[in-house]
Amino acid sequence: MRPLLIWDIDGTLLEPRGIGRAALNEAFAAMYGIAAGFDGLDFAGAADHDLWLQATAQSHVRPTADETAKFFITYRNRLEALLTRTPLRPLPGVSTLIPLLSQMGWPMVLGTGNIRAGAYAKLSAAGIANYFPGGGFSQPNLTRADILQSAAAGRDPATVIVLGDTPRDIHAAHANRFVILGVATGRFSEASLAQEGADLVLPNLGSPDQVMMALTTLANGRGPGVAP
Numbered sequence: 001m002r003p004l005l006i007w008d009i010d011g012t013l014l015e016p017r018g019i020g021r022a023a024l025n026e027a028f029a030a031m032y033g034i035a036a037g038f039d040g041l042d043f044a045g046a047a048d049h050d051l052w053l054q055a056t057a058q059s060h061v062r063p064t065a066d067e068t069a070k071f072f073i074t075y076r077n078r079l080e081a082l083l084t085r086t087p088l089r090p091l092p093g094v095s096t097l098i099p100l101l102s103q104m105g106w107p108m109v110l111g112t113g114n115i116r117a118g119a120y121a122k123l124s125a126a127g128i129a130n131y132f133p134g135g136g137f138s139q140p141n142l143t144r145a146d147i148l149q150s151a152a153a154g155r156d157p158a159t160v161i162v163l164g165d166t167p168r169d170i171h172a173a174h175a176n177r178f179v180i181l182g183v184a185t186g187r188f189s190e191a192s193l194a195q196e197g198a199d200l201v202l203p204n205l206g207s208p209d210q211v212m213m214a215l216t217t218l219a220n221g222r223g224p225g226v227a228p
């Protein structure tokens, strides 16, 4: 049986264009009248609920659980409106690679810091939502490691491969004893992902052959190193 692939979204599958941040800021302004509430926060590999806690703290807002729920509904609506005007594009190679992997029978799910509705809004706008039947998503009090654990749904860690673009993906994967293929299409270089401990690193997903070789290497339990 092929390993389960757990995919990060922003910077791995889709170009990171700041649309998530813009929608979070719009929702925050709509609820509290505070502009740019999410500015200054580190989004790379962060979960939406963590960002929410940091944004409320820096604006001295103490939200109730109901307000938190309402905020994320507002966020989803703002995100969908923004995506209608500015669709996200899959990163180079993704539109070819994902259908190919699916055809070959690789099971695929998401392991993302997006809330579920946000994840599917982004992937739908990019035309690849149907390849990902579920996964782990941002929820209150879940770390990124928890999110990946939830995505793996009890599979033997030796049969899971994570794909992500940030050191947070790498640390969360290793906390679960999953291997990770780092992809340098986000903010972090190949060298920095390798230094953070990614089991293999690729510059991008542009070559299906190169990705297949890296996945096969990881599936066979080899690494670490940098893929040829």
Ligand SMILES: [Mg+2]
Pocket (backbone or CB within 6 Å): 008, 009, 010, 011, 012, 044, 045, 164, 165, 166, 186
């Ligand atoms: Mg990412």
